[in-house]
Amino acid sequence: MNTPESRGVVWLDSPSFPEAARDALKNAQLRGNLKRATTTIRDKRLQAAGELEDWEQLREAAEAIKKRTTRHLDRYLVQLEETLTAAGGTVHWATGAADANRIVTELIRATGEREVVKVKSMTTQEIGLNEHLAEAGITAYETDLAELIVQLGDDRPSHILVPAIHRNRTEIRDIFNAAMGRWGRPAPDRLTDDPRDLAEAARLHLREKFLTAKVAVSGANFAIADTGTVGVVESEGNGRMCLTLPRTLITVMGIEKVLPTWTDLEVFLQLLPRSSTGERMNPYTSTWTGTTEGDGPQEFHLVLLDNGRTGTLADTVGRQALACIRCSACLNVCPVYERTGGHAYGSVYPGPIGAVLTPQLVGVGGDTRNAAATLPFASTLCGACYDACPVRINIPELLAHLRAEVVESKRASRRVPSAEALLMKAAATVLDSPALLAGAQKVGALAARALSRDGRIGRLPGPLSGWSDTRDTPVPPAESFRSWWRENREGAE
C-alpha cells in the first residue's frame, strides 16, 4: 500500500488524526488485538523494570547521556566518521530522504545485485527506501517476522516494535497463504494459525533469502563515536544473519543515534530490552567495527541521515525527542494509542513519540492540510508516557510546546483572525477587567440557567456545542464567589 507519495516521515495520503481515529475506533477487531497485545507487553515491562533497584537512577543516567551527546552532536559525529573510516568502513552524509535513497541505490547498483535482505529499520521506513528501491528495479526482502507480515500483506507498520500488532494469528496465516509464494518459498500446505507453525513457515521462507543475499541493508540502534562501532539489538536472529552473511552491508542511521563511549552504551543495554519487550537482555545484540578480512561483510557503508533532525536540535525544548531509543514503552501505556492503533497517526512513528517527533521532522506550519499538525493534540496529557520512558523524555511538555507552535503557525498564516482567536481576545479583555468580568459572570449565569434542564446544561449553541457534546456541563451557581466574598467577608475584615 505504500506509494511514492508516502515517502518520508508521513504518509501523505493519510487523513488528519481526528478523522483517522474516528474510523479506527469503529474497528472492534483492531481494538481487541491492540488491547491484548499492549496489556501483555505492559505487564512484562513493569515486572522487568521492577527487578532493578536502580531503575530510576538508570533512567536519569540515560537522560543525562543523551542530553550531553545532543549538545555536542557535531563533535561526536565527526569522531564517529574518523574511527569508522579507520576501521575500514565508509561514511556517507545524507541531508534528507531523497539523498539517502540515492546513496543506498547507487551502492547496491555498484555491487551488481538486484535483491537485498533487510533488518528491521524504522529509519529506512522513514525515507521510504523499499519503494524507492522497487522503482530502481531492486527488491528488498524484510526479514523481521512482523515486518515480513507487513510486507506480504501490502500493509503499513502500526507499532515501533511490533509493526504487525494490529493483526491476529488467523489474519497472519491468511496473509502467508496468499502472498508468500509471490515473494519466494510458498507457505507449507495446510498451514495452521498456531504461532509455532507460523514462525516455522516464516523461517523456511526467509532461510532461502539469507543464504543467497549478497547485500544487506540495516538500521542501527546505536553507534559508538569512540571506536566506530555500530550495533543492532533484536530478538529473532534474522538481524544476525543479515549482518554477518552478505558480502556488503549498508546501514542507514539517524544522526541522533551516536553515543560517545561503550560505557554509555552499558546504560542503554539495560534499559532498552526491559522497556521494549520486558526482557532482561536482548536475545541478539550484534556489534561490528568496520570490516575484518575473511569474517563478515567485506564492505561496510554507514549512511548518516539528517532528514529534519538538525532542525529539531535547534529547538531547545523539542530536541528532547531526539533522545528516543525506540523502545515503544510509551505506545504500550498510551490510552489513545491503545484505542486508535498506529495507522491513525499517519506516520512511521506512531503513538506518543510519533505525536512529538513527526511534527518536528516534517514541520507543522505552512500547509493547513498538514496532518502532522494534528498529532500534538492526539493525547489526553495523562503523563503515562513520561513515566514509562526509559530516557525520561517529557512527552507531555513537548506536546504542549508543539500545540502552541501549531496555534501560532495557524494564526500567522491567516489574513483574517479565526472565530477562536477573536473569542480568546475578547476573553483576555474581559479577564483583564474586574468590572467586565463581574458583568460577564452575571450574563453568563443567566444564559446558562435559561439553557439548563434538571441541573445540567444540554447542548451549548453554535461552535460551543463541540465542548458540551462530549462533556457534562454543570449550571453555574446563582452567585459568584467574588460577590459572595464581597457580601460575607469584606465587611468582616
Ligand code: SF4
Ligand atoms: S519516547 Fe521514550 S518510551 Fe517512547 S519509544 Fe522513545 S524511548 Fe521509548
